[in-house]
Amino acid sequence: MSAATHLLFLSCAWACLAASFPVTQNHMSDSARRRAVERISKAAGILILAAGQGKRMRSSLPKVLHPVCGQPILFHILRRVKEAAPKASIAIVVGHGREKVEEAVRAEAEFSDLSIEFVFQPEQLGTGHAARCAMEHPWGASLVKAGGAILVLPGDLPLVPRNLVEQMTAPLGRTDAIRLMTCELPDPTGYGRVVRRGKAGAVLRIVEERDASAREKAIREVAVSIYSFQAVFLKHATERLSNRNAQKEYYLTDLISAASRGKRKIDVLSWPSAEDLRGVNDPWELAQATRILNERNVKNWALKGVRFTDPWSVQLDVEVEIGEGAEIHRGVVLSGKTRVGPNVIVGPGCVLKNVEADEGAHIKTGTVAEASRIGKGAQVGPYAHLRPESEVGPGAKIGNFVELKKSRIGANTSIAHLSYLGDAEVGRDVNIGCGFVTCNFDGRVIDGQRKHRTVIGDGVFLGSDCQTVAPVTVGAGAYVASGSTITEDVEPGALAIARSRQVNKPGYAAKLKSRKS
Amino acid sequence: MSAATHLLFLSCAWACLAASFPVTQNHMSDSARRRAVERISKAAGILILAAGQGKRMRSSLPKVLHPVCGQPILFHILRRVKEAAPKASIAIVVGHGREKVEEAVRAEAEFSDLSIEFVFQPEQLGTGHAARCAMEHPWGASLVKAGGAILVLPGDLPLVPRNLVEQMTAPLGRTDAIRLMTCELPDPTGYGRVVRRGKAGAVLRIVEERDASAREKAIREVAVSIYSFQAVFLKHATERLSNRNAQKEYYLTDLISAASRGKRKIDVLSWPSAEDLRGVNDPWELAQATRILNERNVKNWALKGVRFTDPWSVQLDVEVEIGEGAEIHRGVVLSGKTRVGPNVIVGPGCVLKNVEADEGAHIKTGTVAEASRIGKGAQVGPYAHLRPESEVGPGAKIGNFVELKKSRIGANTSIAHLSYLGDAEVGRDVNIGCGFVTCNFDGRVIDGQRKHRTVIGDGVFLGSDCQTVAPVTVGAGAYVASGSTITEDVEPGALAIARSRQVNKPGYAAKLKSRKS
């Protein structure tokens, strides 16, 4: 038995599975999906083309790393792949900015259990060349050997859904060399048209806009650069690809006519949603894709019981989570791994990054917070600023124009107005007046630290316009008079005062106002 | 004369009116409208179905109480009813959360002059069952007795316009049992199709999506759950309704075939705008309805001479009023009974609730205000925060990062920077420097009050970084030196000073910076 026959045999075995797994099946039960995934993944290869420069992006960042809703475009694809075919053998063709791409993928924990190879494409000579590089790589060889099929996905399609990957990785029919994804467009201008035998017969070739006859230009079924190939076919066909064209590049589209000429059958999967297939080639398309994915995501949360007063004005990263009954007002931006608990209110214009807000918290207009936690039922804002490593205790109140940095605020404590707390530990039931400042830096470096800690015990009352010069401790239950600069520790229960006595000079105001300097 | 004959007679009398009042009439003069309303209202019943749970809303609030542009969905319908048929006899069928619904409607003053009955539907067994409950209620009986007609409206249609109610409450023709509202949809999937005799003949029945033949599915005219019935017909027909269907529920749609089989005539009112008929079944649809109503409302104000720099980014509650020449910038949220006077400028991102801003006031970027008043030509913000019961006098200036709470600020007074005034009474022509704080709470309770008042007379000059410890009075024309903590009253015209003398220690800075703690 020759290698080729052997491969053919394997692909027949695959085809038998296909019979019980129709490509068009869209809604599977979870267990059916799991079983399907098990079967598919045995010899499924997924080839992601991510080597292009993306010149029109006008950025040094490789195109596939540009973020859409908080995640690089490439990560969106890898997540869909992970959901649909977690055991697939994945190759990512890299070229421009290859180190950045490899580094980014490797650093992401959730892809650590995927089987990912990086294939280097030294020059960008077209999609056909990229595929040839992959087939010449041990990755390609092993798939050929295993008699597998390979789904080729452009790396710049952030909106590809899971079921597209599922349907494209479903086993090819025994005699099919290719499954071609197509889409009907109202206006196909600029796309490669799918030329068939007769009106709806077998696919013959893809014809590019510039080469299309008037009759061909009228075809509204276009190719969308997504294919599944029998690995062995892809191997042999890419070896024979020619670059005799205007761009001197090797095109995967040419494999369609190659298969057709070689009497190999081409399965077609016509995708109903052109939106799913949007590519990103410039910053405008990046923004459009972001808008679409954002709206899908926001709608998803709305249907889970989150109330958005104006969903189209809200930006959510894909990893954000929001509890039922939460209310998200207009212009809110939630990014990173922000978690908003049930019944939390996030007021207009809040910008939260990696923030945890517990049940029933109320985050008021324009609050900016990062890497912080807001306790159950706490109130924050309007216009509060929580810098990283801040923690607001349950029931506490952080009011307007208050800045926290690396500070822990105890339960039911109130810091209601115009204050700055940095490197502070504040107990519970503390009342801090307006204009309080922790002087955490006094220009000196102590033990290698520029910033010093302030400790304020439970139940302290701090009058308005006080400052504490750190390091300093105000003991539990102490009382600090308004207008005091506290430079020394205050014992628990003590009154501290550091201000001048008031002097009134009757009739002096008019004199003063008329005085010349 | 039997009761039935008697009723028939009355409905004939009605039909005579109908002749001079064509259903399709859309644009009536105000006096014509008034006369029409008078005639209609005599025996017009309006039945609003508001008993459903709205499971998909994922909320404990009854569906019809979810707010759209600041008002519960049900209130939008009641307002349209009040405009179109103020004397109609209204019944609201309640079930889930009935107490909340009844309480909300009863508490709203503007519905106090409507005749509203609440009909309890103990179990939600379908729209037909809801109508039967209403017809078994004295409300239904009296309409039957009066020979009236009943408009049935789902309680979850916040966009229904006044003229829809007008046209549906216009008297039924003498021989008509039902007026059915329909709508042509480009994509009717999911809706009950209107099956007619021939292409455009009499209506025979409504067929649900699941029961529709391929030919019926192609029908684009759908029923929209809005009907007018002769009361006597509704009474008898709902008594005979069956629940032999998959859901075991009683459906109003079945009354169409009942009428048709009983040779009763069905009038059809085809509504041109599908948008008007949008229902709210989940938080996403709630947001969509809000967007549509908000845009209608914003456009309405724009046409009255309000300038919106980006109307689609602004949120207006329906009770908000705005004067000609006002300028509303992007991202503004105006809610409650906010009134913005003529030529007022509301800068980007302002959030105003129940605020009155008089002519020519300038409210700058990001100002948050609630239950406050801003005088003629006053300037507020950017990033000012007016908490409830604040009043800014004409020509006064409240600058950035200033918070007012329960405070009255006199005319032409300036509080330009970083200050907090709580429970304060400030005169006119006062100049308050940066960083002023009214210490209105010192941890003590005096006469049962935690917060104490600060009084500042006309023409006072308060230097920067002053605090006044309340209760305290600074007399008219007094001068308070920067950096003073004022604990005692200052006489009018006096200079008050409470700070330490400055000491300079030459050459000491370097020593200090290098000092180790």
Place this chain on the structure above:
Amino acid sequence: MSAATHLLFLSCAWACLAASFPVTQNHMSDSARRRAVERISKAAGILILAAGQGKRMRSSLPKVLHPVCGQPILFHILRRVKEAAPKASIAIVVGHGREKVEEAVRAEAEFSDLSIEFVFQPEQLGTGHAARCAMEHPWGASLVKAGGAILVLPGDLPLVPRNLVEQMTAPLGRTDAIRLMTCELPDPTGYGRVVRRGKAGAVLRIVEERDASAREKAIREVAVSIYSFQAVFLKHATERLSNRNAQKEYYLTDLISAASRGKRKIDVLSWPSAEDLRGVNDPWELAQATRILNERNVKNWALKGVRFTDPWSVQLDVEVEIGEGAEIHRGVVLSGKTRVGPNVIVGPGCVLKNVEADEGAHIKTGTVAEASRIGKGAQVGPYAHLRPESEVGPGAKIGNFVELKKSRIGANTSIAHLSYLGDAEVGRDVNIGCGFVTCNFDGRVIDGQRKHRTVIGDGVFLGSDCQTVAPVTVGAGAYVASGSTITEDVEPGALAIARSRQVNKPGYAAKLKSRKS
């Protein structure tokens, strides 16, 4: 040779040029464009109709002065005219608010090299009357004499593109009296329909909606109030116009039938984009035009390498410039001549007017700035407020709730929290603590100045909650202790302190809290 023959001769000369300059040519090389412009401009007149009141605008500002993306509507047209036909002889017909219109145009430097006449139309008797006023003016006479052609443009079309002006000012054919611009609309309701001989034959007349037969109403080709006329034709034809119509006005549309009846040929330019031709008649249409122009502008910057996280939420005036790699977040408003350098980040909700931000600056959430400069790599915000004439040095940091006014901040200086600096000169490497205030006004007027200057030298350390009472100087390297009110100059290198010593009273807090006043 009579005058008329003479004119005819000249227009023939023009026609010869036309042969080599086809009207439909859309994409010209820059040099071709330049040459074309040269040739055209010789005897090209452009007549802009700007006399109307714009009643529906509900504003005392003349309609053409209402701003779209930061520029009066009329200026958008003049700019397109300047680009397409810089040497054209321009007339603007003014009436309502003529002084304001003339003043605005004359004050704008970029129009100073255009040839602009103002023609006064004392009463607004229709477009035909406006044109007659212009033709009776020496402006019109000189164009007649020169054998020129005149492009008539309504003054309320802010979206007209350059190439429309180019194509409409391209020489008329020898025998053409008029070039009529038309547009195909899916719904032509309300527009004047273009009636032709047969289906696509010569234009016969424009018929208004109210006068159109059912067959005419079905015509989807409409006139859009843009025409080019042979000057001599326009002169004679407007003299003969009649106002025998319902409005008793003179209409330019009537010139079409006049030409047709007089066997004069009418060239037609069908414009593909109805959007380009949108007029502004009320504040809603103003907002719609603004949205379209804004999106075009934002998209243009995106394609040049600017990253917008939500382009549809951003407002850019047309004169704003943004560098490659800059990141503009949601809800940002950039107005006036704001210049954002390469790789600058502008966070959510920032509002910048006439601001220059140098490369790599980071302007954080909600910062408001006007007429200020932000240096290379500087950080500003969140919620900083830069009032006019402020300058932030390279690498400096202006933090939250900080207000600058007429102040210069040196390189690498930090003013991180809750401070106000007005009329200050701050050196480099200065550290200013939280709650600092320059008391620039103390109620006195010195040498005619109300506000006094504060000077802070290089390397100064200013503790938190300090105030400096201006005029005052803190010398280089000085150190000011927290809580000090500085009223006298501090020598370089000195330590200044002006606060009270702290006193602790053990056990006194509880007593104080329980004290009754």
